[in-house]
Amino acid sequence: MKFSFTLLGLLSSQAVASNVFKRACNADNCSRGIAGTNGSPPRTSRIADCSKLLATTITPSASTVTVSITTTLPTLLATSTIIVDKRQAAVIPGVLPAYATYCKSYAAYTSACSCAGVTQTTVYASTPIVTVTATATSTPLPPPPPAVTCPTGQTACSNTCIDLTSSNANCGACGNACATGYVCGQGQCVLPSTYSCTPGGFPACGGSCGGTCFPDVNGAGVCKISVSCAGLTACNTGADCESTYCLVNACGRVCAATSKLCPTNNNPKMLFAKKYVALEERTVVLTEIGPVGV
Numbered sequence: 001m002k003f004s005f006t007l008l009g010l011l012s013s014q015a016v017a018s019n020v021f022k023r024a025c026n027a028d029n030c031s032r033g034i035a036g037t038n039g040s041p042p043r044t045s046r047i048a049d050c051s052k053l054l055a056t057t058i059t060p061s062a063s064t065v066t067v068s069i070t071t072t073l074p075t076l077l078a079t080s081t082i083i084v085d086k087r088q089a090a091v092i093p094g095v096l097p098a099y100a101t102y103c104k105s106y107a108a109y110t111s112a113c114s115c116a117g118v119t120q121t122t123v124y125a126s127t128p129i130v131t132v133t134a135t136a137t138s139t140p141l142p143p144p145p146p147a148v149t150c151p152t153g154q155t156a157c158s159n160t161c162i163d164l165t166s167s168n169a170n171c172g173a174c175g176n177a178c179a180t181g182y183v184c185g186q187g188q189c190v191l192p193s194t195y196s197c198t199p200g201g202f203p204a205c206g207g208s209c210g211g212t213c214f215p216d217v218n219g220a221g222v223c224k225i226s227v228s229c230a231g232l233t234a235c236n237t238g239a240d241c242e243s244t245y246c247l248v249n250a251c252g253r254v255c256a257a258t259s260k261l262c263p264t265n266n267n268p269k270m271l272f273a274k275k276y277v278a279l280e281e282r283t284v285v286l287t288e289i290g291p292v293g294v
Contacts, residue, residue: 006066009083022257027201028108028112029102030100030102030103030104030108030109030111031111031112031115031116032102033046033049033100033102033103033112034046034050034100034103034109034112034113034115034116035112035115035116040099041099046097046099047113047114047116047117049097049117050110050113050116051118051121053096053097053109053110053113054110054113054114054118054119054121055120055121055122055123056120056121056122056123057123057124057125058122058124059125059128060122060124060125060127060128061127062127062128062129062130063127063128063129064129064130064131064132065129065130065131065132066131066132066133066134076271094108108117109140110270123193129219137189141261145159147159148160148161148281153165155170155174157174157175158168158174162174163259165184165185165186165187165189165258165259166184166185166242166243166257166258166259166260167184167242167258168182168183168184168242168243168258169179171184171187171188171189172184172187172188172189176189182291183243183244183258183261184243184258185243185259185263186261186263190263192244192245194261194263194264194265195222195223195224195245195261195262195263195264196219196220196221196222196223196264197211197213197222197223197264198213198221199213199214199215199219199220199221200213200215202214202226202249202289204227205221205223205262205264206223206224206262206263207262207264207265208265209223209225209262209263210225210262211223211224211225211226211261211262211264212224212225212226212288214247214248214249214256214288215247215248216238216245216246216247216248216256217235217236217237217238217246218238219254222245222247222256222261223255223261223262223263223264224245224247224256224260224261224262224263224291225260225261225262226287226288226289227250227257227287227288228285228286228287229250229252229254229286229287229288232251232254232257232288233254233255234252234253234254234255235253235254235255236253239256241256242255242258243255243256243257243258243261247288248288249288249289250287250288250289250290250291251286251287251288254288270284
C-alpha cells in the first residue's frame with residue numbers, strides 16, 4: 001500500500017513538471033508568436049528562421065594558393081603585396097527577425113525557439129581559398145648591333161674599326177693593350193726608344209723600313225715613314241697623340257701615326273739611284289719632308 005502511494009506521488013510530480021514546462025513555453029506572446037499556428041510569416045518560415053539563428057557557423061583557416069605568371073615586357077611592372085589574415089572563427093547570429101517584435105530580447109527569442117523544438121546546431125563552412133597571383137616580369141635583351149664592315153687595313157673590335165698596327169689599346173689583336181710606357185708600332189708593343197734617331201736635316205733611318213728622322217716638339221728624333229700632310233692630326237704636345245709623338249716637320253706640328261713608325265734597329269736600306277722623270281709627268285705632293293713629286 002505504501003508503495004502504491006509512492007508511485008502515485010512520482011507520477012503526479014512528473015505531470016506537474018510537464019504542465020509547468022508547457023505553461024512556461026506558452027505563457028508569453030514571444031512563445032506564442034514563434035510556435036503558434038497563426039501569424040505571419042507562416043509557422044514553417046518562423047521555425048526555419050529559428051534554425052538559422054541557433055546555428056553556429058565555424059569557418060576553417062583560409063587555404064592560400066599561389067599562381068605564378070611569367071611575362072616578357074619592355075618595362076617592369078609595379079608589384080603589390082596582399083596580406084591574408086588566417087582565421088578560424090565561430091559566427092553566431094544575434095539579430096532578431098524584423099517580424100519578431102513580440103520578443104523582448106534575443107534570449108527570449110532563442111528560448112521560444114527551443115520551446116518550439118528547435119535545437120542549436122553547428123555548421124562547418126567550406127574552407128575558403130585565397131588566390132594570390134605573383135607576376136614575374138623580365139626585360140628582353142636588346143638585339144645585337146649590326147656587324148661592322150671595316151675598310152682595308154682595319155679590324156672590327158667591339159663593333160669599332162681599329163688599326164691593329166697602331167692602336168695602343170688593341171695592338172696586334174683586339175683587346176691587347178700596351179703596358180704603360182710602351183707604344184704600339186707595326187702591331188707590337190715596344191718602348192719609345194725603339195724609334196729613336198738623331199734629327200737634323202731629315203736624315204734617313206730605320207733601314208729597310210724606309211723611315212726619316214723627324215724632330216718632335218721636345219727636340220728628340222723619331223724615325224717614321226714620311227707621308228702626305230693631308231689627313232694628319234695637328235698637335236701641341238705628345239699627350240695629344242695616341243703614339244705620344246708630336247712631330248715638327250714640313251706639315252707643321254702633327255701626330256706621328258704609330259703604324260708609320262720605323263724601328264731604328266732594322267737592316268740597312270739598299271739605296272738605288274732614282275730614275276729621272278720629266279717634271280711635267282710628276283705631281284708635287286706636300287709631305288712631312290717637304291714637296292715631293294710623285
